[in-house]
Amino acid sequence: MRQKPPFDEEAPPIFTTWNQLYCFVLVLHLIIICLFYWLTKTYS
Amino acid sequence: MSNIDWIILVGTLAFIVFYGVWKTRNVKNVESYLLGDRDLKWWTIGLSIMATQASAITFLSTPGQAYEDGMRFAQFYFGLPIAMVIIAVFFLPLFYRLKVYTAYEYLESRFDLRTRTLTAVLFLVQRGLAAGITIYAPAIILSTILGWDLFTTVLIIGVVVIFYTVMGGTKAVSVTQKQQMIIILGGMIVAAIIILNKLPADVSFQDTLGVAGKMGKLQVVDFSFDLSNRYTIWSGILGGTFLFLSYFGTDQSQVQRYLSGKSLTESRLGLLFNGIFKVPMQFLVLFVGILVFMFYQFTPPPLHFNRGNVDNIEQSSYAPAYKQLETDYQLVYQEKQTAIKDLMLAIEQEDETAIQAAQTQVKTYFQQDSSLRAEAKTLIQKQNTFAKVKDTDYVFISFIVNYLPVGLVGLLLAVIFSAAMSSTASELNALATTTVIDLYRRSIVKDRNDQHYLKASKFFTILWGIIALSFAATADLFENLIQAVNIIGSLFYGAILGIFLIAFLFKSVQARAVFLGAIVGELIVLITFTLSVYGYIDLAYLWLNLIGCIIVILLSLLFQAIFGDSPPTPTKVLDR
Numbered sequence: 001m002r003q004k005p006p007f008d009e010e011a012p013p014i015f016t017t018w019n020q021l022y023c024f025v026l027v028l029h030l031i032i033i034c035l036f037y038w039l040t041k042t043y044s
Numbered sequence: 045m046s047n048i049d050w051i052i053l054v055g056t057l058a059f060i061v062f063y064g065v066w067k068t069r070n071v072k073n074v075e076s077y078l079l080g081d082r083d084l085k086w087w088t089i090g091l092s093i094m095a096t097q098a099s100a101i102t103f104l105s106t107p108g109q110a111y112e113d114g115m116r117f118a119q120f121y122f123g124l125p126i127a128m129v130i131i132a133v134f135f136l137p138l139f140y141r142l143k144v145y146t147a148y149e150y151l152e153s154r155f156d157l158r159t160r161t162l163t164a165v166l167f168l169v170q171r172g173l174a175a176g177i178t179i180y181a182p183a184i185i186l187s188t189i190l191g192w193d194l195f196t197t198v199l200i201i202g203v204v205v206i207f208y209t210v211m212g213g214t215k216a217v218s219v220t221q222k223q224q225m226i227i228i229l230g231g232m233i234v235a236a237i238i239i240l241n242k243l244p245a246d247v248s249f250q251d252t253l254g255v256a257g258k259m260g261k262l263q264v265v266d267f268s269f270d271l272s273n274r275y276t277i278w279s280g281i282l283g284g285t286f287l288f289l290s291y292f293g294t295d296q297s298q299v300q301r302y303l304s305g306k307s308l309t310e311s312r313l314g315l316l317f318n319g320i321f322k323v324p325m326q327f328l329v330l331f332v333g334i335l336v337f338m339f340y341q342f343t344p345p346p347l348h349f350n351r352g353n354v355d356n357i358e359q360s361s362y363a364p365a366y367k368q369l370e371t372d373y374q375l376v377y378q379e380k381q382t383a384i385k386d387l388m389l390a391i392e393q394e395d396e397t398a399i400q401a402a403q404t405q406v407k408t409y410f411q412q413d414s415s416l417r418a419e420a421k422t423l424i425q426k427q428n429t430f431a432k433v434k435d436t437d438y439v440f441i442s443f444i445v446n447y448l449p450v451g452l453v454g455l456l457l458a459v460i461f462s463a464a465m466s467s468t469a470s471e472l473n474a475l476a477t478t479t480v481i482d483l484y485r486r487s488i489v490k491d492r493n494d495q496h497y498l499k500a501s502k503f504f505t506i507l508w509g510i511i512a513l514s515f516a517a518t519a520d521l522f523e524n525l526i527q528a529v530n531i532i533g534s535l536f537y538g539a540i541l542g543i544f545l546i547a548f549l550f551k552s553v554q555a556r557a558v559f560l561g562a563i564v565g566e567l568i569v570l571i572t573f574t575l576s577v578y579g580y581i582d583l584a585y586l587w588l589n590l591i592g593c594i595i596v597i598l599l600s601l602l603f604q605a606i607f608g609d610s611p612p613t614p615t616k617v618l619d620r
Contacts, residue, residue, distance in 0.1 A: 029323065
């Protein structure tokens with residue numbers, strides 16, 4: 001099996017893999033957009 | 045401005061500068077100077093990326109934009125978190141693997157020296173001009189409002205930035221940006237709290253949101269698909285991702301921020317930090333603008349926010365006509381008060397019919413209000429044809445100066461100066477790095493020792509600083525300069541992104557094809573622009589970004605098919 005370069009081995013400080021952290025960022029962004037949508041609907 | 049404000053303003057800025065210089069006193073070689081020894085932690089990188097993007101004009105203009113146009117500008121940033129993830133996944137590991145100083149170095153390993161040099165020169169032209177504007181744009185507003193001389197304001201911002209950037213290099217830029225971002229965010233939060241406290245005692249936070257919402261100021265998300273509408277969720281996510289990918293992925297002023305990370309992990313976390321906090325930060329800045337809007341519903345606002353324009357017209361023959369407009373404006377304001385109180389009561393009682401009636405009434409007053417402001421602008425322009433009548437950039441700063449308590453005025457001015465300095469510092473640092481690494485050391489003076497290139501880096505930082513200062517100091521000689529610089533940026537940005545996208549996505553395309561594609565593509569962009577200038581075609585200059593990028597990609601693919609170069613060679617070790 002091909003070895004990853006050393007700089008790429010480190011796991012993120014939270015979650016097990018980087019993909020999980022990326023998903024977390026994108027899901028958080030989606031939640032923020034939903035909150036903005038709620039604000040728009042509630043106060044318009 | 046009071047003595048306390050002066051002490052806070054000067055003290056805050058001096059502390060940041062000397063902290064930056066002290067923290068970087070051991071910078072003794074080129075790697076340390078240009079990449080900060082690659083030892084920065086993710087929070088410093090994240091704050092530094094945010095500070096680079098947020099220039100002073102962001103904090104001056106954005107609240108004014110919310111005041112005039114509501115919160116919808118927040119959608120412009122919706123593509124940013126997506127771009128951060130894409131850069132963390134694809135761009136960053138490549139840059140780290142090759143241990144590059146600049147983004148353009150990667151292009152030599154992927155293509156050849158010609159492509160690297162061409163892209164570096166394109167970057168230097170556009171960023172060199174933008175650095176002048178980053179100083180000039182806030183300086184003209186600050187000098188008008190504070191009554192300072194424009195040249196002195198430009199000089200204060202420029203000289204301080206050049207000083208600490210030259211002394212400590214990229215690490216000084218990053219550590220000062222960390223402090224500056226803390227001041228900026230802290231200052232904006234304090235401003236929001238103070239404005240809320242300045243609203244009348246019988247107006248709650250809920251009332252504020254209710255009235256602002258009924259005035260259409262809280263429409264953050266717009267799902268309509270309309271290409272002529274600049275800010276919708278679709279333009280934000282689709283266009284924004286594309287725009288931020290090019291800005292954060294290929295602009296050295298940003299690339300240098302995350303390349304100075306201690307490890308790939310720290311750099312990735314720094315980018316993701318920006319992806320998480322940038323949108324809420326912009327929301328906060330816009331929301332401060334909404335609060336200022338609400339403040340002026342209960343406190344008489346000026347008819348025109350640019351004090352310089354008002355002073356001029358009051359000393360001219362148009363003074364009586366302007367005075368009459370001011371009187372009419374105040375009358376509308378008084379009448380609007382009752383309608384707003386009715387609206388608040390109707391919202392509280394959840395009476396839909398009453399809400400609609402009051403809303404219609406308030407909107408009518410707003411229309412009268414807007415038409416009086418427009419008449420004032422026409423009058424100002426009659427008195428001085430060259431006067432810049434768009435006054436939204438002055439809304440927040442005039443509020444700061446006139447209504448914030450002693451001490452906070454100094455703090456908020458420190459916020460704006462900090463933002464101007466942080467963006468300019470990144471630009472000067474990136475310009476010097478690209479000049480030394482991609483041109484001077486690579487092609488002009490190749491075999492000198494580390495100390496020589498360290499001195500050269502400091503020299504080019506000063507040189508670019510002087511160029512930026514000269515440009516900023518004489519900027520008022522050119523009409524509509526900001527637009528001119530944006531046009532110059534649009535002429536080159538598309539081609540640069542096109543080259544990088546070819547490098548990342550089309551592995552079969554080789555050096556000769558992409559170089560010719562970039563040259564011909566750039567020429568087509570310049571010809572298209574010339575045709576639009578002379579009226580042969582009707583095209584907004586922002587489209588040149590997209591056109592340049594697509595043409596470079598298509599031409600490179602075409603030339604590759606024609607020339608049929610050999611398959612790509614493995615990544616070369618960079619010859620620096």
